[in-house]
Amino acid sequence: MINISDLHKKFGKNEVLKGIDLNIEHGKIYAILGPNGSGKTTLIKSVLGMVIPDKGSIEVLGEPIKKGWKYRKQIDYLPQIANFPGNLKVNELIDMIKDLRNDKGNADTLIELFKLQPYCNKKLSNLSGGTKQKVNLVLAFMFNSQLLILDEPNTGLDPNALIQLKELIKKEKENGKTLLITSHVMQFVEEVADEVIYLLEGKIYFKGTLKALMAKTQQTNVEHAIAALTKTEGYG
Amino acid sequence: MGKVLKYSFYDLIRSRWSYIYFFFYLALGFVLLFLNNDLSKAVITLMNIIIVLVPLIGTIFGTMYYYNSKEFTELLLAQPIKRSHIFLGQYFGVAGSLSLSLALGLGIPFAAYGLLKSNAIFDFALLLVVGIFLTLIFTALAFNIAIHNENKIKGFGYAVLLWLFMAVIYDGIFLLSLIIFEEYPLDTFSMIATALNPIDLSRTLILLKLDISALLGYTGAVFKKFFGTQIGFWASMLVLVLWNAIPIFLLKYKSSRKDF
Numbered sequence: 001m002i003n004i005s006d007l008h009k010k011f012g013k014n015e016v017l018k019g020i021d022l023n024i025e026h027g028k029i030y031a032i033l034g035p036n037g038s039g040k041t042t043l044i045k046s047v048l049g050m051v052i053p054d055k056g057s058i059e060v061l062g063e064p065i066k067k068g069w070k071y072r073k074q075i076d077y078l079p080q081i082a083n084f085p086g087n088l089k090v091n092e093l094i095d096m097i098k099d100l101r102n103d104k105g106n107a108d109t110l111i112e113l114f115k116l117q118p119y120c121n122k123k124l125s126n127l128s129g130g131t132k133q134k135v136n137l138v139l140a141f142m143f144n145s146q147l148l149i150l151d152e153p154n155t156g157l158d159p160n161a162l163i164q165l166k167e168l169i170k171k172e173k174e175n176g177k178t179l180l181i182t183s184h185v186m187q188f189v190e191e192v193a194d195e196v197i198y199l200l201e202g203k204i205y206f207k208g209t210l211k212a213l214m215a216k217t218q219q220t221n222v223e224h225a226i227a228a229l230t231k232t233e234g235y236g
Numbered sequence: 237m238g239k240v241l242k243y244s245f246y247d248l249i250r251s252r253w254s255y256i257y258f259f260f261y262l263a264l265g266f267v268l269l270f271l272n273n274d275l276s277k278a279v280i281t282l283m284n285i286i287i288v289l290v291p292l293i294g295t296i297f298g299t300m301y302y303y304n305s306k307e308f309t310e311l312l313l314a315q316p317i318k319r320s321h322i323f324l325g326q327y328f329g330v331a332g333s334l335s336l337s338l339a340l341g342l343g344i345p346f347a348a349y350g351l352l353k354s355n356a357i358f359d360f361a362l363l364l365v366v367g368i369f370l371t372l373i374f375t376a377l378a379f380n381i382a383i384h385n386e387n388k389i390k391g392f393g394y395a396v397l398l399w400l401f402m403a404v405i406y407d408g409i410f411l412l413s414l415i416i417f418e419e420y421p422l423d424t425f426s427m428i429a430t431a432l433n434p435i436d437l438s439r440t441l442i443l444l445k446l447d448i449s450a451l452l453g454y455t456g457a458v459f460k461k462f463f464g465t466q467i468g469f470w471a472s473m474l475v476l477v478l479w480n481a482i483p484i485f486l487l488k489y490k491s492s493r494k495d496f
């Protein structure tokens with residue numbers, strides 16, 4: 001599905017990715033974890049072509065993405081911070097994205113699911129953070145792309161919406177889609193992820209199932225296992 | 237690119253500032269024509285205003301739009317759209333809406349005055365062409381400045397400096413150099429120096445078209461010899477096209493290499 005080899009990226013003097021090799025298989029849910037500033041978002045943005053790597057190659061669906069843009073039709077992306085043009089209404093934004101992608105999508109069911117009907121005619125600048133995140137989710141889930149990349153999807157959501165989100169993620173997996181998710185909420189990761197990719201200082205420190213992670217760190221709880229991973233590196 | 241352009245354009249023509257800009261030209265046109273009654277003088281006054289104001293509005297609007305549409309840009313970057321189309325679409329959206337305000341704002345009063353039937357239509361058309369060129373050029377320069385500067389304040393600062401340099405400082409240096417080197421033949425130098433600044437070039441083109449090059453004194457005669465001819469006119473147009481094409485190309489180049 002995605003093949004990354006020897007990916008390097010520097011921002012000025014700050015070396016964010018230091019040689020990432022990664023193979024994402026079809027039909028699984030991957031959680032990308034790591035402390036703040038470990039390069040999770042940079043990795044995701046490199047796959048999307050928003051960040052241009054200094055070195056290394058990325059293939060999506062067997063095609064190298066360099067200079068390409070059509071492959072993004074196969075990716076739905078949920079950005080970390082829901083920044084939208086503030087002068088648009090929710091409806092207008094959804095229609096615009098539909099038009100830009102040439103795809104009708106199924107926004108209506110999602111709007112109903114997240115109970116966004118009362119906000120449809122409001123401007124995005126007037127929405128609360130959580131509501132914006134729901135709109136963000138609608139935009140990410142409304143198309144039927146093979147690959148879903150969710151950057152901290154649970155930020156700002158109320159418990160009800162969180163349950164709906166988990167349901168949505170499960171449903172997408174059943175439909176045979178591949179998901180890449182970053183999150184700092186370990187309980188959420190534990191519930192949805194098949195495999196964990198742990199990034200530390202720009203390198204992949206661990207990749208495998210949650211079970212393998214707990215076995216490696218000899219912990220019984222994911223949160224502690226992750227903390228242990230960070231510590232070993234920190235003291236090592 | 238068409239779709240990005242469409243949304244940028246719609247976004248802008250709904251904005252208050254486009255209307256203010258439009259009504260300003262509308263009022264200016266009506267006032268100058270109906271209080272002045274002399275078409276040629278009205279065109280000269282308009283020229284003096286357009287040549288300073290259009291570049292200023294182009295640079296300010298261009299940088300402002302780029303920074304304000306950061307969210308829109310980020311949203312578009314994750315969509316299956318070619319990168320260069322995102323930025324060129326936004327650029328033409330801004331430049332297009334500004335040009336529309338200018339063309340309609342001046343066109344309506346001139347049409348109402350009965351210009352379409354008079355000979356001055358060509359002078360007026362040249363004024364509009366030059367105004368649109370200046371809008372395209374300075375918006376493109378503004379986009380270049382904005383894409384190279386993440387910091388808004390810095391970007392604005394550079395944009396205003398660029399305008400100040402082109403509209404004021406350049407002429408000062410030009411005149412100073414004419415005084416300092418007055419003992420040398422300066423015809424070629426002054427012609428090249430004029431052609432290199434789009435604002436000066438536009439001014440010269442209009443003055444020559446209006447047949448008042450006598451106002452320019454001795455150099456006027458030299459200018460008339462070059463810019464007044466068909467070749468001179470088209471060479472000037474070519475320079476304006478280059479002034480437009482190079483920043484657009486640089487914008488395309490930079491946008492394909494930038495991280496977001």
